[in-house]
Amino acid sequence: MNIAELGTMEILETAVETEEQLLESLEILVEEEPPIPENLDSEERDGDEMAAARPSGYNKTEHDDAVGAFFKEMARYPLLKADEEVELARRVRFLEEVREIQAALQEQLGQQPTKVQVAAQLDLTEKQLESRLYQGRVAKRKMIRSNLRLVVSIAKRYLNRGVPFLDLIQEGAMGLNRATEKFDPDKGYKFSTYAYWWIRQAITRAIANDARTIRLPIHIVEKLNKLKKAQRELKQKLGHNPSEAEMAAFLEMTVQQLRQLQQLRRQALSLNHRVGKEEDTELMDLLEDEDNLSPEAKMNENMMRQEIWEVLGDVLTPREKDVISLRYGLTTSEPCTLEEVGNMFNLSRERVRQIQSKAMRKLRRPHIAKRLKGWLI
Numbered sequence: 585m586n587i588a589e590l591g592t593m594e595i596l597e598t599a600v601e602t603e604e605q606l607l608e609s610l611e612i613l614v615e616e617e618p619p620i621p622e623n624l625d626s627e628e629r630d631g632d633e634m635a636a637a638r639p640s641g642y643n644k645t646e647h648d649d650a651v652g653a654f655f656k657e658m659a660r661y662p663l664l665k666a667d668e669e670v671e672l673a674r675r676v677r678f679l680e681e682v683r684e685i686q687a688a689l690q691e692q693l694g695q696q697p698t699k700v701q702v703a704a705q706l707d708l709t710e711k712q713l714e715s716r717l718y719q720g721r722v723a724k725r726k727m728i729r730s731n732l733r734l735v736v737s738i739a740k741r742y743l744n745r746g747v748p749f750l751d752l753i754q755e756g757a758m759g760l761n762r763a764t765e766k767f768d769p770d771k772g773y774k775f776s777t778y779a780y781w782w783i784r785q786a787i788t789r790a791i792a793n794d795a796r797t798i799r800l801p802i803h804i805v806e807k808l809n810k811l812k813k814a815q816r817e818l819k820q821k822l823g824h825n826p827s828e829a830e831m832a833a834f835l836e837m838t839v840q841q842l843r844q845l846q847q848l849r850r851q852a853l854s855l856n857h858r859v860g861k862e863e864d865t866e867l868m869d870l871l872e873d874e875d876n877l878s879p880e881a882k883m884n885e886n887m888m889r890q891e892i893w894e895v896l897g898d899v900l901t902p903r904e905k906d907v908i909s910l911r912y913g914l915t916t917s918e919p920c921t922l923e924e925v926g927n928m929f930n931l932s933r934e935r936v937r938q939i940q941s942k943a944m945r946k947l948r949r950p951h952i953a954k955r956l957k958g959w960l961i
Contacts, residue, residue: 651750655736661729666774673769675723678716680765682706727764727775728757734776735760738783746795746851752787759786796851804848811835811845889914895947895955903929904943911940 664672685705689697703713735756742752763782767775792805800808814834818826826834832842855868892914896905910928913919922933922940929936947953 651753663733664727664730664775669727669775670769672723672727673764673767673775675716675720676727676764677768679720679724682713682717682720724764728760731760731776731779732757734779735783738780739787742787742791745791747791751790751794755786755790756783759783762786800848804845807845808849811842811849891955895952899946899952900943904939904946907936907939908943908947911936 682702685702686697689701689705693701699710699713703710706713708716735753739749739752739756743749747755759782760779763775763779766782767778769775789802792802793799811831814831815826818830818834822830828839828842832839835842837845853867855866855871857867859865859867859870896908900908906929907925909915910920910925911922920928922936925931926933926936931939
């Protein structure tokens with residue numbers, strides 16, 4: 585499901601269902617809540633948010649309409665006040681407390697605990713438990729809705745990294761969801777400060793995993809990020825592009841290690857990638873396949889092979905013909921070494937060399953060499 589679909593108000597309608605429908609079983613109530621990107625409150629309600637998110641030269645796509653509609657939908661959810669944030673976070677913490685108790689009871693009992701058993705652990709009645717769980721789920725939705733503009737703000741910084749903008753928002757929303765679950769309001773931090781790191785981690789991990797055709801390990805991606813940062817810092821400090829030696833010394837690695845790291849920065853490009861001003865040509869149409877001969881070249885090669893075989897048969901003895909054909913790869917795709925030919929005929933390397941030399945002297949005769957020019961001579 586993409587971010588636009590998650591942003592529809594169909595999900596929000598579940599918040600106004602009856603408690604009985606929402607609380608049919610404890611398993612449903614305490615299951616991990618999916619991120620609900622339904623609160624992207626646009627800072628500029630006239631659409632300037634989308635324009636700010638676009639890099640220079642950005643062409644409008646069908647995704648813009650989806651994101652624009654998503655922003656407009658979320659614009660009506662205001663940011664939370666400090667006291668509201670604390671109150672909602674405490675209700676969400678109750679959901680986490682219930683999950684922990686449920687897990688402990690399941691391990692102790694060997695089966696899924698009932699609502700009555702969980703309520704007893706919390707010194708609550710079953711009805712009180714249901715009410716607080718409902719409040720926690722609604723509070724979690726509200727916290728996510730009211731902070732999704734933070735997701736967009738962070739996602740903008742990672743445009744043009746190989747992952748579509750909508751996907752960056754979705755990954756960031758998942759990080760926001762996790763931050764909502766882990767946030768402890770009693771430690772005195774603002775939720776946005778805490779959530780920033782969870783959102784950023786989710787987005788950067790998504791880029792590391794999905795941006796490349798060939799996935800690199802996370803620790804390699806981190807090294808590449810350090811390399812990029814080091815290049816920028818050294819250029820500012822030195823006033824010129826740093827050399828390999830300067831880069832290696834700055835990063836405390838050898839020049840060889842630096843070169844290996846730089847090799848990993850290269851991006852794989854699909855042969856179906858469209859190029860040109862009109863993007864009407866695929867890259868593979870412009871690349872020459874050296875192994876794929878044209879029909880004319882194949883015909884010429886077959887004719888020359890036939891000519892060579894006729895000459896070899898007319899001039900050389902059967903053994904000389906076999907040795908030459910093996911040494912020059914006429915019967916195999918690759919030429920054979922002296923040792924390989926010797927093993928085939930039970931001959932020494934020196935004897936094979938002598939046979940080859942004698943055969944080549946015959947083939948270098950002027951009237952023979954003229955027919956074989958460019959092939960064996």
